[in-house]
Amino acid sequence: MFDGLSVLRSPCQLRGKVQSWRRVGERVALIPVLGPVHEGHLDLVRAAHLDTCRVAVCLVDLSGSPLAREIEADIRVLEAAQVDAVISPAADSYSPDGHRTRLRVGGLTDVLCGKVAQGCFDFALLMTLRLINQTQADLVLMSDVQWQYSVILSQLVGDLDLDTEIRILPARRHGDGAVCSAEWHALPEAARGHAAGLARILAELAAELRCGADPVACCKNGAARLAEAGVEGLEYLELRHAGTLARVHDTVLDGPARLFGAVRLGGLRLVDSVGVV
């Protein structure tokens, strides 16, 4: 049942809205959105509706960053998608001055992106945890372009015993294979080929790994292949356990493995990953 979109501008308004749903026994799904709304986010909204949830989308405002954008246009798109609430917070009420809490999740926040950019998950984790607390969401939906982040968040939610499911859905991709992400949108047109190149080579390497290629050699070879294809700024290319993010060295994979890649392009980190088994 869709009875119009509410635009909420404070945690207090958000709590009030959620309570009105809870009172009549409705479930709540939260979709955090960084950067402009794209088709990938609308996939998440549709998944939430299938779960018969009220859908709250949080537009995280990174004003001053390359991801600054038109919130009004996003709100119209979300309304058309029958989103129930958009949280478009004033930055200060969501990331209060003077916060001192740092969340570390051992073995998860300090690898991959967390290794090349220490503390890079701090802001997002704090924001997401605040939103979960404010909405008491039954469900948080994110796409697998944020695989590492979703693994971190799942562990955190379990460790804190929150009554919230973190659900990961396959990312939407552009026609050239590049993953839909805030960073892709922020790239200059001319640089978007790098995203497609990264996606293509990750897929090729995953196919070779599935056929028994040696992970270490494969990643080394992949780095050379990316350079050949003109994809610059490689930060990492690693095969890891999909659930624990432990590094996989062996040819015989003993669990679900995932190949993770990141390139640094003009101040942006473009990440992508692909399931191997």
Next chain:
Amino acid sequence: MFDGLSVLRSPCQLRGKVQSWRRVGERVALIPVLGPVHEGHLDLVRAAHLDTCRVAVCLVDLSGSPLAREIEADIRVLEAAQVDAVISPAADSYSPDGHRTRLRVGGLTDVLCGKVAQGCFDFALLMTLRLINQTQADLVLMSDVQWQYSVILSQLVGDLDLDTEIRILPARRHGDGAVCSAEWHALPEAARGHAAGLARILAELAAELRCGADPVACCKNGAARLAEAGVEGLEYLELRHAGTLARVHDTVLDGPARLFGAVRLGGLRLVDSVGVV
């Protein structure tokens, strides 16, 4: 309204109990108890009743530690005090194997006890946050013997935007001035004079500080006075801002200050503190 005490042994039972209260609009107070129940805890229970709350007490089980004790006796005491629920969890369900989350609160978890024993708040913070999430407590009550911990917890709860008030009440003291605490109970009879000595000298120093004594000289002098009085194992004696825990060096105090002391006695850390202004 007291309708009997429920002993709950899993997070699931706890959530169910709390939901039954919430459904009829009742408020919930949480009192975490480390070690044996003593009169200080019953003060907290009485304060919760004044606030017309349902009272849930969590008996944190440190089996194998010097604080291991008879849970059954505690439960009878709490029932007499009209506590509504006692959470006496199996250790594994409350501190699950494989948790990886570490909570750091900058400037708060790394001073005083956190400096002499790095990471000493990790377990307690994770446990308390899990309990707050499980109970969605409106109110958490603790005594000011845990002043540093309560400041950390208040900041954490604010940073995570939990809808929970952390309320600190004056600690109950024994006839000789020693503060009621789990550690005091775990001390051998003969060593309890140290706790009284610490309390007495903290009170004397606070009086001198109120009269304008220099903080640095006063703390140095205090260390000597403790040694003279036979109180051994001093770990710290520091004047700090009561709210931010920033160190106070100036004679002119620009906010509420508190004098903190800790001694290490036979494997236990005995802490005490006193408000100066």
